[in-house]
Structures are given as C-alpha cells and as structure tokens.
Amino acid sequence: MSAAQSTARRKIAISTGGGDAPGLNAVIHAVVMSATRLGWECFGIREGFNGILRPDRYPADGIIALTPAMTEHISSTGGTILGTTNHGNPLHYPTTMPDGSVQETDRTADIHAALRARGIDALICIGGDGTLTIAHALHQQGLNVIGVPKTIDNDLDKTFTTFGFDTAVSFATECVDRLHSTAASHQRIMVVEVMGRYAGWIALHSGLASGAHAILIPEIPYDTEALATFLREREQQGHHYSIVMVAEGAHAAGQALHVQAAAGQGYVERLGGVAAHLAAELETLTGKEARAVVLGHLLRGGSPSAFDRVSALRFGAAAVRALAEGQSGMMVALAFPNVNYVPLEEVAGRMKAVPADSDTLMTAKETGIFTGQP
Numbered sequence: 001m002s003a004a005q006s007t008a009r010r011k012i013a014i015s016t017g018g019g020d021a022p023g024l025n026a027v028i029h030a031v032v033m034s035a036t037r038l039g040w041e042c043f044g045i046r047e048g049f050n051g052i053l054r055p056d057r058y059p060a061d062g063i064i065a066l067t068p069a070m071t072e073h074i075s076s077t078g079g080t081i082l083g084t085t086n087h088g089n090p091l092h093y094p095t096t097m098p099d100g101s102v103q104e105t106d107r108t109a110d111i112h113a114a115l116r117a118r119g120i121d122a123l124i125c126i127g128g129d130g131t132l133t134i135a136h137a138l139h140q141q142g143l144n145v146i147g148v149p150k151t152i153d154n155d156l157d158k159t160f161t162t163f164g165f166d167t168a169v170s171f172a173t174e175c176v177d178r179l180h181s182t183a184a185s186h187q188r189i190m191v192v193e194v195m196g197r198y199a200g201w202i203a204l205h206s207g208l209a210s211g212a213h214a215i216l217i218p219e220i221p222y223d224t225e226a227l228a229t230f231l232r233e234r235e236q237q238g239h240h241y242s243i244v245m246v247a248e249g250a251h252a253a254g255q256a257l258h259v260q261a262a263a264g265q266g267y268v269e270r271l272g273g274v275a276a277h278l279a280a281e282l283e284t285l286t287g288k289e290a291r292a293v294v295l296g297h298l299l300r301g302g303s304p305s306a307f308d309r310v311s312a313l314r315f316g317a318a319a320v321r322a323l324a325e326g327q328s329g330m331m332v333a334l335a336f337p338n339v340n341y342v343p344l345e346e347v348a349g350r351m352k353a354v355p356a357d358s359d360t361l362m363t364a365k366e367t368g369i370f371t372g373q374p
Contacts, residue, residue: 011041012122012323013063013115016080017048017131021152021164022304023312025074025081027126030316032071038324042066043120047083048131049090052114053107063118075309078302089130091137108138115143122328124319126150129351132331136344139329146319147331147344152299155199157350158342159333163312168195168299169205175295176210176243183241189231189282189290193275195299196247199353202299207245208364215364216246216278219354220372221253224278228285230370235288244282246274250372314339 014031016024032042044066045051051062064082074081088094090111092104115123122144125135128151139145149156152164172194183190192212194202200217207215213234216222231242251274275292283290304312311334318332318339330341354361365371 009039009041010035010122010323011043011118011120012124012320013043013045013118013120014066014082014124015045015048015126015131016082016084016150017125017127017134018084018086018150019128019152020079020084020300021150021162022078022167022300022302023163023308024079024084024126024150025071025077026304026309026312027148027150027163027316027319028066028081029071029075030313031124031320032066033068034317034320036068038320040320043118044082048085048088048127049111049134050083050085050088052111053088053090053093063114063120075313076303078300078304086130089134091134108134108141111138112141112143122146122323124148124323128153128156129347129349132156132344133348135331136329136348139344144323144328145344146322146327147347148315148319149331149333149347152202153196153199154201155196155352156347157352158331158347160336161311161334163304163308163315164300165201166307166311167302167305168202169209170305171299171302172202172206172295173209175293175298176206176212176245179243179293180211180241183243186289187240189242189244189279189286189288191244191246191275191279191282191290191292193246193248193292193294193296195296197249198351200247200250201354203245203247203250204354204358204360204364208360208367208369210243210245212243212245212369213239214242214244214370216244216250216372217354218247218249218251219356221251221255222372223374224252224281225285226374227370227372228282229374231282231286231288235286244278246278248274250274 035042090107093107095105124146126148132147135145135147149159149162151162152168154165179190196202279290279292315332333342
C-alpha cells in the first residue's frame with residue numbers, strides 16, 4: 001500500500017473475539033479517536049464475526065458505525081460494546097447442510113464480501129490466539145489486517161504483556177487477601193482456582209502477590225502426595241491453615257486435565273474442576289477441612305486497572321498508526337517500554353508458557369512456596 005493510500009480517507013472495521021477482558025473498550029475508544037483524527041470512518045462488527053456470519057441475529061446492524069461520541073466514556077468500563085464470542089471460528093464454521101448434517105466450512109469469503117460491500121478496506125482484530133490466527137488467514141487472503149493482543153491469561157507470544165492480565169491478577173490477589181482471614185479462623189485449606197488453561201501466569205503472579213503457600217500451574221505437573229506432605233509440615237510448624245492457588249489447567253503428574261466440556265464443532269475445550277478435585281484429595285491426605293473457591297469469570301469482569309487502560313489505549317492507537325504507515329499482517333505488541341509491530345505469522349498458533357527459568361517462578365520457590373514438586 002502506498003503512503004497516499006494509507007493516509008487517504010478510509011473505512012476501517014474493528015472486531016473483538018474470544019473471551020472478554022478488561023480493556024477491550026479502551027482499545028475501541030483509542031482506535032475510533034485516532035482514526036477519526038485522520039478523517040477515517042470506523043465500524044464495529046458485532047460478536048466477533050457473528051455480525052457478518054449470523055445475519056439472523058443482526059438482520060439490520062451486524063456492522064455498526066462507531067463515532068467518538070459513542071466511545072467517549074467507555075475506556076473505564078469492562079466488557080466490549082461490540083460483544084464477543086469464542087464460538088464459530090469462520091475458518092471452521094459449523095454449517096447445517098441440506099441433508100441436516102453439520103459440517104465445518106470456511107466462511108472467510110463471506111467476511112471479505114461484507115467488508116467490500118461497505119467499502120471497508122482494513123480490519124483491526126482484537127483477540128487472543130484463536131482470533132489472531134483468523135486475522136493471519138484473512139491477511140493471507142488479501143485483507144489489510146492489524147492484530148491487537150488480548151487475553152487475561154497473558155499467554156500470547158511476542159508481547160511483554162496483554163491488557164486484562166493486570167486487572168485479573170489484582171482482583172485474584174484481593175480475593176486471596178480476604179481468604180487468608182477466613183481460612184485462618186477455621187484452620188482450613190483453601191484451594192483457589194483461577195483461569196489459565198495452558199499457562200499459569202495468573203496463578204503464579206496472584207499467588208505470589210497474595211502470599212499463597214502453594215502455587216500449581218499447568219507447566220509443572222504437581223505431586224499430590226508431596227503437596228500433602230508440605231501442608232502437613234506447615235501444620236506441624238504451627239501454621240494451621242494454608243492457601244493453595246491453582247490454575248484451571250493444572251493437573252497431577254501422569255493425570256489428564258480436568259475437562260468440563262470437550263471441544264466440539266465451533267467450540268473449544270472447557271476446563272475446570274481441579275480445585276474441587278484437589279480439595280477432596282487433600283482432605284483425605286491431611287485430615288484437615290479443605291474448601292474449593294473458583295474465581296472463574298469474575299477475573300474477566302469489571303473496570304480495567306490503570307495499567308490495563310493505558311496499555312489498551314496504546315495498543316489501539318498503535319493499530320491505527322500501523323495502518324496509516326501502510327502496515328498489514330502485523331500485531332501490535334509491548335516490547336517494554338515501547339509498542340512495536342510483530343508479524344502475525346510469528347504469533348498465530350503459538351503460546352507463551354511460564355518458562356522454567358522464570359525469575360518470578362524462582363522467587364516463589366526461593367521464598368518457600370510449594371510449586372508442584374518437592
């Protein structure tokens with residue numbers, strides 16, 4: 001794209017996909033404000049790509065105009081004004097065939113057609129690994145696309161952090177701060193489950209910040225017997241309660257993940273239940289009362305922290321800046337302290353796990369926190 005094309009009056013669209021995260025609305029606000037200053041028009045696609053792919057849900061307004069007046073006061077709010085979904089990947093869209101069977105089909109051509117019909121020549125995709133994989137595919141098919149990383153799990157590669165993570169960690173920390181007093185009063189073991197399907201960043205950071213006594217993450221399959229021994233030793237040392245922080249994707253060595261619902265057509269695997277299972281095991285092994293607390297979707301909701309608001313605003317402005325510079329097929333990323341661009345092909349399908357040599361993980365171990373293995 002030439003410099004003249006990139007700065008001429010344009011129409012761009014925004015899509016928010018996957019699970020919601022605090023800060024999504026701040027990204028939308030920054031995109032709209034930055035684009036408007038360039039004389040561009042902004043549109044929002046409802047519910048990921050459902051505004052295009054599900055006309056039955058949005059017969060008149062699956063794609064809506066976005067103005068500064070609409071986004072003026074949304075940066076401090078949770079969720080996304082466009083709605084979102086983690087169902088219905090357009091690359092593998094569940095489609096009812098004439099014989100009544102359901103098959104996965106590629107519906108990206110419908111997205112291209114809908115955008116062309118509106119005169120929209122660029123798309124900003126805000127989402128996690130799944131959404132950015134879709135964004136990469138659309139770019140390969142010729143659409144001007146910029147990705148914005150979004151996940152409270154902080155498991156996207158090539159960016160220092162993602163907005164929503166700080167808010168989730170802060171809330172989980174506050175919850176465990178409260179659990180200390182009730183656990184101490186009843187001399188119980190509290191097993192606190194937080195989000196983190198395949199990466200334990202939330203559990204690690206909130207567990208460390210809140211003074212949890214054990215932190216279990218997907219990257220380190222845990223030894224249940226060793227954990228029980230650790231908790232019994234705490235009891236013998238006069239510590240009559242314990243807090244165990246566990247990511248939803250954590251599992252015992254040699255055992256499978258705790259799956260609530262298997263993946264299906266248009267649906268991703270849903271994890272959960274590890275806290276309840278582990279609490280029951282620890283009651284048996286330690287002889288102490290144990291309770292499970294699942295924070296779950298509470299971590300996704302609410303007003304974003306100041307850090308997440310600023311990060312989201314920076315990402316949104318950078319996405320428009322990238323388009324104005326003629327970029328496409330890139331993701332904006334935080335390369336502390338600046339925001340840069342990373343090719344989507346280096347992000348799609350890749351996950352950022354907690355590394356074994358993480359200094360945060362080492363800090364937990366060095367301060368006496370049980371991290372899965374003796």
